[in-house]
Each structure stands twice: as structure tokens, then as C-alpha cells.
Amino acid sequence: MTFLRSDQFLPQAWSVSDLTQYIRELFEIDYRLQDVEVSGEISNFTQARSGHLYFTLKDESAQLKCVMWRTAAEQLRFAPGDGDAVVAHGRVSIYEASGVYQLYADHLEPAGRGNLALAFERLKEKLADEGLFAPGHKKPIPAFPRKIGIVTSADAAALRDILNVLHRRYPLTAVLIAPTLVQGHDAPPQIIRALQWLDGRDDLDTIIIARGGGSMEDLWAFNDEGVARAIFAARHPIISGVGHEVDFTITDFVADLRAPTPSAAAELATPDIADLRPYLAGLQAGLRMAAADIMQQRRWQVQNLARALGHLSPRGRLDNNRQRLDNLLNRLDTTMRRSLERESSRLQVAQTTLTAVSPLATLGRGYAIVRDAHGRVVRTVGSITPGDHLDIQVADGDFKVIVSEERGQS
Secondary structure (H helix, E strand, O other), rough: OOOOHHHHHHHOOOHHHHHHHHHHHHHEEEEEEEEEEEEEEEEEEEEEEOEEEEEEEOOOEEEEEEEOOEEEEHOOOOOOOOOEEEEEEEEEEEEEEOOOEEEEEEEEEEEOOOOOHHHHHHHHHHHHHHHOOHHHHHOOOOOOOOOOEEEEOOHHHHHHHHHHHHHHHHOOOEEEEEEEEOOOOOHHHHHHHHHHHOOOOOOOEEEEEOOOOOOOOOOOOHHHHHHHHHHHOOOOEEEEEOOOOOOOOHHHOOOOEEOHHHHHHHHHHHOOOOHOOOOHHHHHHHHHHHHHHHHHOOOOHHHHHHHHHHOOHHHHHHHHHHHHHHHHHHHHHHHHHHHHHHHHHHHEEEHHHHHHHHHHHHHHHOEEEOOOOOOEEEHHHOOOOOOOOOEEEEEOEEEEEEOOOOOOOO
């Protein structure tokens, strides 16, 4: 009988490299982490000799390591530094050499976009995370509405534009107006009440929420969280026609359909009576469904191909190598500096030792060096005779003497 050891049932252990690479791939397939904006305060800011920027974004409770490559850093219109409040855009991935996740920033700007813009982005992100913008919650717009409700100002030009378009395109539909303020502090609760009053009726097919263009402050009532939640909770399909084509509000994202202008909202809510032909209407509906299916399939195919391309891309390896090169350069600088300091210290010690044993030091204490006419050092009295010419070297120079007599050792 053969017995199996207990360790044979254990799963094979991951290597650190394999696990880190797997985590990096999880980061890179999450599309939300590949296109993010992060606000915070810069700390530990450094610029490597390569031109790459390394810094940390922090707030009161967390911090995030960041890297910005030189090509992106050269496009900055300001000089970032420690203590700066900024908004960084980029993607999140893993630096495999240290196993640390970090933001690879491709754009940086001071956090001075204004409180309204920041509040807009925060609310947009919050509601998106809750699913208020999800396509699955969008209700279809009826093709042939019998009655349309309109939430807007009673004396606004937007209302006149909507009524003109409805009368021209589809005069068969009835209109019910719920007048409300569309600007100012009191506008959001009035918009909510008007919308809920229309939504409580059973004789409506579509509701249009509209106002004309203006600044972000003018349109702020349509960025209200309460208005957004009231639209999401509505039973009837809602078309948002707020502002001009370039304007976007929270209402546009949560509504079932966004129109670029109030007039366009009226057009999207109704068919054109001149084009109503049963046969063409059937073809149009079929074509719309087929086109929507094809577009959805193509979107999924593009997304799948993009993910596959991301796995094959050498970008992650290049990012790691760039940062590893910066680390090696820093280590080289440190090693060379320490080596030079050690050699300088050894040189100073050698100079001190050499000075201590130098003959010049001996001469400085009152001794002299005597040489004969041939330059040989005179060591004994017996090596000279009267009349010899001698050279005497002392600390500050030398002079000539002639031996007058020879004396022995006393």
C-alpha cells in the first residue's frame, strides 16, 4: 500500500514575481483604474536626473505614490512641489521591483478648478458608483407619445422653442406644463415637486426637463443630488434638454435620454409627422434595433481587443525598467560619493604622516644637513679634512663653509 504525504495535497506556492505580475494584471484590466483623477497634497517630491518626477499624493487619512515620466512632465505649465494641492490624472499599476501600487500620472494641474467643478465631479462619481447612470436602468422613449409633460420655467424661451418644435413635428401630442424655477437656491425643490407631480399621473408618456444655456452656476440646479434621485426614481421616461450642446449636467447623465438643447429634446420626444409611414416606421424600428445590436457587439469586441492588447503591451516592463534605472543611478551616486569621502580621508592621514617624518620637519627643530663638495652627506668627522668646502642646509636655506680644523670626538 502506498501512502501519500500530507504536503502532497497542498497547492503549489506562488513565486513573488508571479504573484506580483498577476496583481499588476488585475489592476490593468480594471478600466476604472486606467483613467482616474486623484486630488491631494504633494509630498516627498523629487525630480530624477532623467527628468522623471516622483512624489506622493496624500490627504488626511491616506497616501499614494506617484510617478510622472519626463515626456509628460515637460508638458506641465507649472512647477509642482511639496505642499501643492493638485489634481493628477493617470492610471494605477504595480511597480514590481518593490511590490508597491502607484499612480502613473500623465497630467497634473493645480487644484484650482473651482468648488463647483469639484463638487460636480464628486457627485458624478458617487452617483455613477451607485448605478444611477447605468444603461440597464434607462427606459425607452415612446415612439408616438399622446401626452408629454414639461418641467421648465413658464416664461422661458426654452418652453417656446419646445412648443414650436412639437407643433411642427407632431401636433397630435398634448402638452402638460409644470412650471418651476430653473435657477437659484430655491429651484431644486421646485423642480423635484414639479417632476413628482407629473410622474404621479397616468396619462403621460414622456417627461421633458429643460432650460436654456448658461454658466455652470446658472445650471447648478440641475446638478442637485435630490433632482438626480427624483429623476432616477421616476416611472416615466425622462428626456433632459438642459443648456446648450456643450453643457453637461448631472441631469443629463441620470435621465433616460440626453438632448443637446431644449429644441432637440422636443425632436427626440416625437416623430416627424411628414415621415410617418407604417412601412417605413417598421423598417426604421428594425434598423435601429439591428444597429444597436451591432454597435453593442462592436463595443464588446473593441473592449476585448483592447484588453488583449494591454496584456501584450511592453509598457509595464518599460515602466519598471525606467524606475529601476533611476534607483540604480541614485545608488551609483551614493556609492561614488562615499568612496571619494573615504579616499579623501586616507589622503589627509597620509599627508599628516608624511609631514611628521619629513627631513624639513627635522631642520625646523634646529638641525642641519652637511654635504661635501660632491654632494655627499657628511656623517663623521673623519670624512673631512681642513680646507674642504662644505654645503650647510638649514630650515630656511643653505650656505657654504670651509673647514679650518678637524676635531675628533670629545
